[in-house]
Amino acid sequence: MRHILNHMVQYSRALDASFAALSDATRRGVLEQLGRSDASITNLAERFHMTLTGMKKHVGVLEQAGLVTTEKVGRVRTCKIGPRRLEEETAWIEKYRQHWDARFDELDKVVEELKRKEKIDERKKRE
């Protein structure tokens, strides 16, 4: 479904805001990881072979861009995918709906045409 790629254009504004956050390979890796499951900063630091301080900085940048949210419970700070991803899903579904709506408007016309032809044929048969 290549037309879905067009939807990327819709994201460009949101992406602009996130570009700084996403221009780093480690941060993209962190997002991908959090897409699979929530993780603590310590987990992430270990996984990406970084110091805690380094990972905290990366998570901070992602958090500011709205891509990640964090919550501290006791001494552990848990990171998860942030609200922006949900907005994008809603935007994508709406875009997808508009595509199908446009398609179905055309399908209406085709079906109307078939209906019309059928009526004419029936009339001819009766004559």
Add this chain to the structure above:
Amino acid sequence: MNARRESEATLMKNRTTVERKSERELVVTRTFDAPARLVFEAWTRPELFKKWWLPKSMGMVLHSCDMDVRVGGGYRLAISHGGSDPGEFFGRYLEVTPPSRLVWTNDEAGDAGPVTTVTFEERGGKTLLVMHELYPSKEALDAAGTGAADAMNETFEQLDELLVTPGESRGRS
């Protein structure tokens, strides 16, 4: 969003709904003011299908459309976008039950493509169409839509390049 405008639109024409029913499923519904056999015909006869599958607003051109609508039969569409080389979309029909049910595979993306089921349910001369897309995994659906993962990565790779050579990119933009 705009509730008033939406309700006005509903009076004018039948509404298309899309719901992500589960992690792997998307469901699209729409009612047509015609008997099921006519709607079914428009999905299964290439000369009719061609007329509506790519409305102008999508900015794409359907170059060819072959459909062998029977169980095990294949279909193949060649579509281009903005002057690009045509991309091919293909698969095969798993179920063909006129005028109520069509099931096909979408094989252009390999194993990541969904299985599409379209049902046509006639009620008082109108037809409720339900299109159901079942992806092999949550990741496949995410990649097709929200993430558009490949496109994203491509965008980011381009961005990386820009960041590596800021002087050049500044000159161009």
